[in-house]
Amino acid sequence: MNTDDILTQKSVAFLEAYLNNASPTGYESKGQQLWMDYLKPYVDEFFTDTYGNAVGVINKEAPYKVVIEGHADEISWYVKYITEEGFIHVVRNGGSDHMIAPSKKVHIHTQDGIIEGVFGWPAIHIRNRAGKEESPKIETNFIDVGCDSKAEVEALGIHVGCVITYPDTFTVLNNTRFVCRALDNRIGGFMIAEVARLLKKNNNKLPFGLYIVNAVQEEVGLRGAEMITQTIKPNVAIVTDVCHDSNTPMVDKNIEGDNKIGKGPVIGYAPAVQNNLRRLIEYTAEKNQIPFQRNAMSRVTGTDTDAFAYSNGGVASALISLPLRYMHTTVEMIHKEDVENTIKLIYNTLLHIKDNESFSYF
Numbered sequence: 001m002n003t004d005d006i007l008t009q010k011s012v013a014f015l016e017a018y019l020n021n022a023s024p025t026g027y028e029s030k031g032q033q034l035w036m037d038y039l040k041p042y043v044d045e046f047f048t049d050t051y052g053n054a055v056g057v058i059n060k061e062a063p064y065k066v067v068i069e070g071h072a073d074e075i076s077w078y079v080k081y082i083t084e085e086g087f088i089h090v091v092r093n094g095g096s097d098h099m100i101a102p103s104k105k106v107h108i109h110t111q112d113g114i115i116e117g118v119f120g121w122p123a124i125h126i127r128n129r130a131g132k133e134e135s136p137k138i139e140t141n142f143i144d145v146g147c148d149s150k151a152e153v154e155a156l157g158i159h160v161g162c163v164i165t166y167p168d169t170f171t172v173l174n175n176t177r178f179v180c181r182a183l184d185n186r187i188g189g190f191m192i193a194e195v196a197r198l199l200k201k202n203n204n205k206l207p208f209g210l211y212i213v214n215a216v217q218e219e220v221g222l223r224g225a226e227m228i229t230q231t232i233k234p235n236v237a238i239v240t241d242v243c244h245d246s247n248t249p250m251v252d253k254n255i256e257g258d259n260k261i262g263k264g265p266v267i268g269y270a271p272a273v274q275n276n277l278r279r280l281i282e283y284t285a286e287k288n289q290i291p292f293q294r295n296a297m298s299r300v301t302g303t304d305t306d307a308f309a310y311s312n313g314g315v316a317s318a319l320i321s322l323p324l325r326y327m328h329t330t331v332e333m334i335h336k337e338d339v340e341n342t343i344k345l346i347y348n349t350l351l352h353i354k355d356n357e358s359f360s361y362f
Contacts, residue, residue, distance in 0.1 A: 005198060006340045014038045015170070015190050019180045022107065022165040024076030025094050028052050028216045031072055035189055035214050042196040043212065052216045053228040056196060062209035064356050067237040068195060068346055069225065069304055070188020071218035074181065075328055077164035079108065082154070086147035088117070090138070093163060094219030097328050098138040104330065106143055107165050110157035117145035117164075168330040176336050177261070183332040187322060187339065188240040189214045194343045195350070207355035208235075218304055225304035229311040236277065236316045236353065237308035238346060242334070243268075243295055243321035257295050261323045261335040264291030265342040268319035270301045272309035276359040277318045284349045290341050295321065316359040320345060 018038075023031030032054040036046055043056035054072070075094035082088055088108075102121030107114045120142055127133045134140060143164070147153045170180040178187075192212050199206070211232050215224035218241075229237070243266050246256040259266050267281055285292045300306050301319050309317035322342055325333040 005201065006194065006343055007336065011190075011194060011197070015178075015187075018190060019182055019186055020169045022076075022109070023072055023074055023182065023186065024109075024163045024165050025073040025217050025219045027109070027163055028072045031186070032214060032216075035072065035193065039193045039196060039212065042193070042200040049227060049231060051224060051227060053224045054214045055228065055232070056212040058196070058199070058210040058212075059206060060209055062207070062355075064208040065211060065232060065234040065236070066206075066208050066350065066353060067211045067213050067229075067232060067234040067308065068192045068350070069213040069215060069237060069239045069308070070190075070192050071185045071216070071224065071241070071304055072189055072214045073216055073219050073224075074165070074184070074186070075219050077106075079158060079160050079162045079164065081160070082150045082158070084150050086145070086149045086153050087120070088143040088145065088153065088158070090141055090143065090164060092138065095328055098141055099136050100329050101141045102136050105167055107167050108143070108145065108158055109163050109165065112157045115145055115156050115158055117143045120144045166330045173333070177333050178336060178339070179331055179333050181330040181332060183324060183334055184242045184327055185218065185240070187242070187334060191240055191322075191339060191343050191346065195347045198343070198347050199350070204351065206350065208353065210350065215304055222304050222307040225307035226311070229308050229315065233312050234308070234315055236357075236359070237305070238277075238281075238318050238320065238349065239303055239305040239308060240320050240322065240342065240346065241303040241305075242324040242327065242332075244327060245323045245325045248325055259293045259295055259323045261325060261333065262337055263293055263323070265338060265345055266293045266295045266321040266323055268295055268297055268301055268305065268321060270297040270305070270319070271299065272301055272306045273318050274309070274316040274359055276361065277316045280352055281318055281320065281345065281349050284352055285345055288344065288348050290345050290348070292341075292345065293323070
């Protein structure tokens with residue numbers, strides 16, 4: 001495969017638009033539509049479900065089914081409580097980090113559109129005047145939308161349950177690093193779309209049905225994958241997500257392992273990972289000279305791999321992760337070459353899967 005075929009100007013433009021669009025858990029539909037519009041030329045058809053899972057299908061009539069999957073949702077906040085003075089308190093929607101919230105700009109999504117606000121925070125001059133400096137906690141985080149009363153806030157269309165996102169957008173550092181909020185894991189949806197594009201471009205005819213799955217609600221417990229695997233009933237699932245780069249300050253490699261951006265995709269080891277499928281992925285990487293890393297995850301992967309693996313009597317599943325810095329912040333960072341190599345690894349692995357392959361240990 002020619003490396004120039006990956007991360008084309010058009011595909012990177014899609015990635016930027018896809019990342020810049022807000023897609024909080026439970027509200028993924030606009031992002032899913034962007035994704036389907038991009039993927040449409042490369043698949044035979046789509047289907048969606050009640051909660052917004054989106055699936056592009058190639059060779060629908062084939063009885064043997066292979067899934068490649070990423071998740072579409074990003075962490076966010078909900079409006080929890082509006083004070084009489086017009087300040088907004090929040091509750092998490094997914095694993096939102098209360099430590100990074102103070103001084104961040106926010107978008108509050110209402111029925112009539114977006115209302116801008118900021119997470120307020122007392123000035124450094126006055127925080128420790130009582131003798132103990134307060135650290136950010138979810139109960140101390142609050143949003144200011146420039147109003148003087150609860151009634152004024154509500155007149156803007158803001159109410160309990162409105163979802164809140166960060167407006168931070170895509171940028172590139174040093175021509176090698178992609179930086180944005182929500183790389184976890186819209187980069188996964190991007191990469192599986194690129195695999196479908198390359199299959200079409202290279203006129204590859206697969207002997208099985210391929211289901212390109214962009215799942216919702218991963219950040220609150222793998223819920224979208226849990227739903228869609230029961231619908232598809234796949235034989236194989238290759239899931240892509242992100243994992244921690246452990247080579248930045250304040251990260252303990254004894255706990256997190258040793259994975260680094262720029263060193264290649266990370267192949268997961270965990271009970272949910274089917275070892276024969278994992279070995280095929282590793283063989284594919286070695287044969288095609290694709291650099292890769294390994295990560296051991298103990299009881300669970302914490303990704304949609306777990307939902308696929310333990311469904312439908314057991315589905316041969318594997319996890320290919322993209323090393324990422326600063327997870328669940330607004331400056332998540334990945335390496336461009338890791339994106340390219342993950343796409344190549346998934347693409348070439350599909351070319352090695354045989355029709356009706358059981359991956360059985362016996």
